[in-house]
Amino acid sequence: MAKNKDPAVLFYTSDFLGGAALMNMKERGQYITLLCLQRERGHMTEGEVARAVGRLSEEVRGKFETDEDGKLFNRRMDEEIKKREAHSQRQRENVAKRWNKQKDDDGMSSGNTMVLPLGNGTSSSYIDNLSLEQETSSARTRDAIATVMSAYLDKINANPSQQSLDELKGYVEQMGPECCQRAFDIALDEKKTSWSYIRAILRNKLAQGVRCLSDWDAVEDKRKGEGEDDYWAK
Missing domain, CATH: 1.10.10.630 (DnaD domain-like)
Known part of the structure; x- marks a missing residue:
């Protein structure tokens, strides 16, 4: 997945706490760090994960899957990123429609031109x-x-x-x-x-x-x- 440019994603605190209920504080730190890195950088190689948070426990490793390129990712985070991207795209389209409608209301797209009276050699x-x-x-x-x-x-x-x-x-x-x-x-x-x-x-x-x-x-x-x-x- 390409690096995500959106500065935010929905984060459900109750879901995170529920999913991390059996983790100690170090494991929770690894988990939230990797989720943030995935949102910022996309799927991660084993080397990137190791450099970022060290060796993963089985509990944390179980929260991530491996894609066809051998990179790690959390499926729920992938889904939330896609939802956010789709929402942002809809917002951009709505803004574009609004300005296009305003343009039409102003007569800018209908081919109308300003008419001035001819005279004095104009x-x-x-x-x-x-x-x-x-x-x-x-x-x-x-x-x-x-x-x-x-x-x-x-x-x-x-x-x-x-x-x-x-x-x-x-x-x-x-x-x-x-x-x-x-x-x-x-x-x-x-x-x-x-x-x-x-x-x-x-x-x-x-x-x-x-x-x-x-x-x-x-x-x-x-x-x-x-x-x-x-x-x-x-």
């Missing part, structure tokens, strides 16, 4: 070019929103609230996708991936006049030059 070719530029710009914005939404679902939260998605869309439109992606990276580095934390980062930068990634870098360069330490200067 040529029809100029109007056509202006309409094309506006549609191209809107398409780029929609693509940027879709890219950021997909990253948010994959990296941060596979089941976000509608309010958080609406607010995130606003930040993409105001600051661009790169700034939003940087906020995600900071949140992941700090292990604080709530929407309120990410929103605080973006709100802070927006208040400082950041409208693109180069603005962000300029703000941080200025702070460093003044000897100030910014918590979100990464």
Whole structure:
């Protein structure tokens, strides 16, 4: 199985405690460590398991099966990873449908163009070019929103609230996708991936006049030059 990019998976504590009831604390440590490694890296070779947790007891070894490549895996963890991936994919599709519907409602996909009154020598070719530029710009914005939404679902939260998605869309439109992606990276580095934390980062930068990634870098360069330490200067 390929390395899983989703930052989380459902973990049923009662099931784990029930399955580890006959294990001592060392064995429980081995068991939970291997489950986490499987979620992060996929199926594991015997050598990888040995380097990670040492020699397995029969109790822990019994929780894992061997695939066709001779690698160890826990079947329940495999199933939970697949469920999570399927759920994330459905969420991405729902987001894409939402933005596509908004595009249709705005008349962007129906071939409509803006009509301006002709006069004072204004040529029809100029109007056509202006309409094309506006549609191209809107398409780029929609693509940027879709890219950021997909990253948010994959990296941060596979089941976000509608309010958080609406607010995130606003930040993409105001600051661009790169700034939003940087906020995600900071949140992941700090292990604080709530929407309120990410929103605080973006709100802070927006208040400082950041409208693109180069603005962000300029703000941080200025702070460093003044000897100030910014918590979100990464």
